[in-house]
Amino acid sequence: GAGVSQSPSNKVTEKGKDVELRCDPISGHTALYWYRQRLGQGLEFLIYFQGNSAPDKSGLPSDRFSAERTGESVSTLTIQRTQQEDSAVYLCASSPRGGQPQHFGDGTRLSIL
Amino acid sequence: DQQVKQNSPSLSVQEGRISILNCDYTNSMFDYFLWYKKYPAEGPTFLISISSIKDKNEDGRFTVFLNKSAKHLSLHIVPSQPGDSAVYFCAASARGQGAQKLVFGQGTRLTINP
Numbered sequence: 246g247a248g249v250s251q252s253p254s255n256k257v258t259e260k261g262k263d264v265e266l267r268c269d270p271i272s273g274h275t276a277l278y279w280y281r282q283r284l285g286q287g288l289e290f291l292i293y294f295q296g297n298s299a300p301d302k303s304g305l306p307s308d309r310f311s312a313e314r315t316g317e318s319v320s321t322l323t324i325q326r327t328q329q330e331d332s333a334v335y336l337c338a339s340s341p342r343g344g345q346p347q348h349f350g351d352g353t354r355l356s357i358l
Numbered sequence: 359d360q361q362v363k364q365n366s367p368s369l370s371v372q373e374g375r376i377s378i379l380n381c382d383y384t385n386s387m388f389d390y391f392l393w394y395k396k397y398p399a400e401g402p403t404f405l406i407s408i409s410s411i412k413d414k415n416e417d418g419r420f421t422v423f424l425n426k427s428a429k430h431l432s433l434h435i436v437p438s439q440p441g442d443s444a445v446y447f448c449a450a451s452a453r454g455q456g457a458q459k460l461v462f463g464q465g466t467r468l469t470i471n472p
Contacts, residue, residue: 278458345460
């Protein structure tokens with residue numbers, strides 16, 4: 246596709262369950278980013294992948310959060326043992342070679358009951 | 359520690375007039391600034407950016423101004439149109455430090471009234 250694709254668009258799950266969110270970046274974009282937007286807040290950086298370099302995980306809020314990326318394509322963000330404070334919109338972005346601007350997907354709205 | 363601040367959560371402007379959205383930052387390492395526009399249930403869309411070596415960048419109806427000494431930037435939209443109604447986020451990065459992540463403000467909801 247032409248843009249960043251994220252799935253699912255919405256996810257409702259019970260507290261304590263694990264969730265996996267998926268991001269397909271724009272073809273040819275080597276850099277991929279995950280952000281989180283809580284209600285009424287700005288976007289909060291989580292993690293950044295650039296090619297084969299070690300990812301920048303400095304924004305992950307706890308060890309329950311992890312992310313992987315297969316080469317320069319799909320990425321998955323996994324949240325283990327979800328808590329209610331994990332409820333947010335999770336946004337993925339990609340850019341060519343880590344430059345700007347970053348292009349965003351429409352996000353996954355995660356609701357923890 | 360809010361490094362990028364948008365102090366106005368909302369702004370209402372009449373169609374045809376100028377909209378001015380403001381943003382302040384605290385980190386002097388930031389050297390690249392962007393504005394994004396966001397509609398409900400959609401991801402942010404890039405609008406315009408400015409490097410710290412410039413003080414103004416213009417693209418059609420959108421102009422971004424940067425005042426480095428005041429650590430302040432603003433987005434001017436003129437003339438404002440109903441389709442401009444959205445939430446606007448300013449963002450900053452420290453590219454010179456190798457940091458590619460964006461630090462976002464909390465957003466300003468702009469409403470253009472007919």
